[in-house]
Structures are given as structure tokens and as C-alpha cells.
Amino acid sequence: MAAAQSTHQQGSVLKLVLELGPLITFFLVNAKALDWGFADLAPFATLKPDTVPIMAATAAFMVATVAALTVSLAIYRRVPVMPLISGAIVVVFGGLTLYLQNDTFIKMKPTIVNLIFAATLLGGLAFFKRPLLAIVFGSVFQIDDEGWWKLSMRWGLFFLLLAALNEVVWRNFSTDTWVTFKVFGTMPLTVLFTLTQLPLLQKHAVEGSALAAEDAGNEKG
Incomplete structure (x- = not known):
């Protein structure tokens, strides 16, 4: 053990x-x-x-x-x-940043990545009627369909928020400030957001899953 x-x-x-x-x-x-x-x-x-x-x-x-x-x-x-x-x-x-010697491209990278993730999750809900987050993390978290829908929606909106924040910072502040935000701002925000989703994971955990067991153990304690 x-x-x-x-x-x-x-x-x-x-x-x-x-x-x-x-x-x-x-x-x-x-x-x-x-x-x-x-x-x-x-x-x-x-x-x-x-x-x-x-x-x-x-x-x-x-x-x-x-x-x-x-x-x-x-x-x-x-x-x-x-x-x-x-x-x-x-x-x-x-590569574009180095080739064109223009740091705009690397500064826009987080915006593009977060918009792709947001479009994938929110688009999956809107057009395919499926919480695509379940495909990626279905083997990690055992929660019901309602939980996956809520989690996909929240993460999709959170990725939109990160994209907007990145645009605000790189367009209005110095390069050094943007780099600091990218490293020491985005990651803590993501960790904090992840922690706020734990109650949802516990509430929608399917019976017999690790989360459900843990929740039951906490209640007994």
C-alpha cells in the first residue's frame, strides 16, 4: 500500500x-x-x-x-x-514569432488555445448535444450526464474568460507583465477554478464511484 x-x-x-x-x-x-x-x-x-x-x-x-x-x-x-x-x-x-520577429503571435497563443477549447466544449453542447468533456475525462471521473453537462458548460465559459483576460493583459500591459500573468496568473486561476468544481463532482458522482465513496465516508466521519 x-x-x-x-x-x-x-x-x-x-x-x-x-x-x-x-x-x-x-x-x-x-x-x-x-x-x-x-x-x-x-x-x-x-x-x-x-x-x-x-x-x-x-x-x-x-x-x-x-x-x-x-x-x-x-x-x-x-x-x-x-x-x-x-x-x-x-x-x-x-515559429511565426521567431520567423517574423513579432511577439504578437506568441502573445495571442493562449487566446487561440482557450477559444479552441471553449468552442469545442460549448459547441459540443449546442450542436452535438453531447458533453465532450466526458470523452476526455470519462475514465477519470465517474459522474452522471447532468454533471458532465454542467462541468462542460462551466469549463467552456472559464476558457472564454481566460481568453478575454489574455487579450486584456497583452494589449494593455508590458511584455514582462504579460509573461508574469501567463505563468503566475493563469495557472493559479485554473487551479482555483478546478477546486470550486469539486462539490459538483461529488454531487453528481455515480453510485459506487471513488468520489461517491469518499463523500459517504466524509458524511460518516
Whole structure:
């Protein structure tokens, strides 16, 4: 039992590192690019000094994202759909940023990703009459159809909110402020929103699921 718990915890830590690693790399390189001599490297030597940090950070972000997806594939033999879509857009928009030397593309990347997720979830409810979130997480959470509908609707609206926030920040604040928000604003907001959905998961847990058992145990306690 203890060995299984330890293995589970190690797996959770690894998943967290794979998810946060590229973002932390993005933040650190943007903050330290000039101190670390990126301006002297061939790809960035011809750029204006004030554009070197975001360009170097974008390149590092792309490499770290591909590395994280590769490690995930090697260890778990699969890559979750959402990180895969996000990673593909990082490569495309990061490539455009570096090729055109225009950081607008990498700044718009979170907007595009969140709009895709929102359109998928809300479109699934509106046009296909199906909570598509159940397809992705059906093996993780055992909840009834009403729960999946509510959860898909809430996440769809939350992704719209994230897209709007990203647009407001990158269009009205400095690049450094946007990078800080991307790393230390978006993730805490997502974690907080996820925690607020736990009552819904417990309320709509199907009988016999882990959540239902946990809820029953809490009631007895």
C-alpha cells in the first residue's frame, strides 16, 4: 500500500513538472535572457536588445514544450489531448514569432488555445448535444450526464474568460507583465477554478464511484 502510494505521488509530481516546466522556462529565460548572454547568440545577435528576452523565451518555450510532450509519450505511452493541442499551437505560433520577429503571435497563443477549447466544449453542447468533456475525462471521473453537462458548460465559459483576460493583459500591459500573468496568473486561476468544481463532482458522482465513496465516508466521519 505504501509503495503504491509513493509511486502515485511520484507520478503526480512528474506530471506537474512536465506541465509547469515549459512555463517556468519561459518565465526564467524572459527574465534572464540578457544576463545569460542570449543577445550574443547567432539567432538573436541581430535583434534589438529589448526584443531579445521575449524571442529567446519563445524559442526556449518551444523546445521545453516539445521535450515535455516527448517525455510524456515515452513514459505514459500517450499524450493527453489538451496538452497536445496546446503544444502544437506553441510550435506554430512560436515559429511565426521567431520567423517574423513579432511577439504578437506568441502573445495571442493562449487566446487561440482557450477559444479552441471553449468552442469545442460549448459547441459540443449546442450542436452535438453531447458533453465532450466526458470523452476526455470519462475514465477519470465517474459522474452522471447532468454533471458532465454542467462541468462542460462551466469549463467552456472559464476558457472564454481566460481568453478575454489574455487579450486584456497583452494589449494593455508590458511584455514582462504579460509573461508574469501567463505563468503566475493563469495557472493559479485554473487551479482555483478546478477546486470550486469539486462539490459538483461529488454531487453528481455515480453510485459506487471513488468520489461517491469518499463523500459517504466524509458524511460518516
